[in-house]
Amino acid sequence: MFKQIVEKAQTEGVKAIYLYNWTEPLVHQKIGEFIEVINAAGMGSGISTNLNLAKNMEKALLAEPGYFRISLSGFYQETYKKGHVGGDIEVVKQNMIALHEIKQRLGLRTRTDVYYHRYLDNIEEEALMREFSERLGFNFTTGYTVMMPLEKTLAIIDRDPSVTDTDYETLKRLALPPYDDIVNVAQQHHQQDCLLKDDWLVIDCNGNTILCCTIFNQNEYQVGKYLDMPVAELMQRKNTQKNCVDMCSRCAKKGMHVYSMFPNQGVLERHAVSRIIDFENLASMGLPVDSEMLGRAGEVSAENFDEAQYLQLNEDVRRAVSTGELKNGYQHYVLYGRLEGRLGAGVFSVI
Incomplete structure (x- = not known):
């Protein structure tokens, strides 16, 4: 086979x-x-x-x-x-x-x-x-x-009771947990194509084609035997089979097709932390980097974020936004700035 x-x-x-x-x-x-x-x-x-x-x-x-x-x-x-x-x-x-x-x-x-x-x-x-x-x-x-598989990530976003204490312990360890601030950034790109669905075929050990590689429950999201139909038909089924359409719509609405690609988008490495971060020191300054809440305690929300001030005080971010490498200063803050202790985010910033 x-x-x-x-x-x-x-x-x-x-x-x-x-x-x-x-x-x-x-x-x-x-x-x-x-x-x-x-x-x-x-x-x-x-x-x-x-x-x-x-x-x-x-x-x-x-x-x-x-x-x-x-x-x-x-x-x-x-x-x-x-x-x-x-x-x-x-x-x-x-x-x-x-x-x-x-x-x-x-x-x-x-x-x-x-x-x-x-x-x-x-x-x-x-x-x-x-x-x-x-x-x-x-x-x-x-x-x-990033948090995987997709079913687990969506359960966290939806505050599903199936999320376990062990899951919450894992979330505390992530620099990019699927909390409200990260989802808010990812949702800005909800219309972006899903490379994992459109550019890849996932085939299980029995020759079944699966919706995408982030899905753990492969039995539920099969679209057909790879040997039984052409690729074009298999790809079409991903976009027409009801359970796949429902899952893709739910995923894209929350921007999770973008979130799953964060570690591989290049911009992360170019703007990643270039020094060892003293997280305990950040916490002592009022910038905790983990929280048992679904949201980052002590950090600036999207509504309170001061875009103009953040760009004024962070020249490298301003350049990245001007060239289109980043969409805005808030995107940088959520992905990197809050962990780097960047100034200018808003009322909770250390200034």
Whole structure:
């Protein structure tokens, strides 16, 4: 079935197939064979792993995927276990060393990326993991973590009782939680195209096509067997099948199709915090960065935000707005400025 999927994808102009979505690809003993099939068809291939397992790592590397990504969230176990529950960062680091040695021994050139998930409480460990990764010859990238899956994010926005205490603890760790201020920014772009729906096909292990990669309940949002119909029809079903239309409308209305892409939009890195933030110090100044409330306590709301003053006191933001890189000063404040202690936001600013 997998070979048939790849053959069909090749005829339909698919450029790349990535072997991960809500799963761990190294679990599969034939992961190397899957990669070889994709490569033989002339398409790009890649996998993303948390690397707590290594039993099929060499098989995957020998097949030479286009890239091999390691996803992690800390340098020390006390921090790492919060974002990767049940995982062991020391095992991951040992597997990273083993991966490096395999590449050296076999002369493999597969690009290896380490992707560091940023939380409020792991930024101080980022430099340590960067140094460790780069000493092994791996590329190091990072991005602010957002809440997933989509069903969970929408439940938080809607104040649904299904949101658990554990979810709220996770929200406290996020620099970009789906609280009212973030939603307010994302909603400004509700008419923006959804790249995850329009540019990607998600196929489960049974060959079913799914609405998008942010959906966890894949059984409920299937649009058809990939091998049974052309891509054009599958894409059309995403836009016409009632349950998919309802979910997409709900998602776009809240701007969550934009929120899910925040870590990958470039602007985050260009305007990201360039120094280690002393969050406790910000809190002592009246700028707490977490709250059990659905909204950020002690921060300036959209209604009270002083756009003119903020742009006047933050020249780099003013330039970014003038060039269209940012929509307005409020967008910068919500995504970065409140965490950086920027002046001029309004009545709660430190001035």
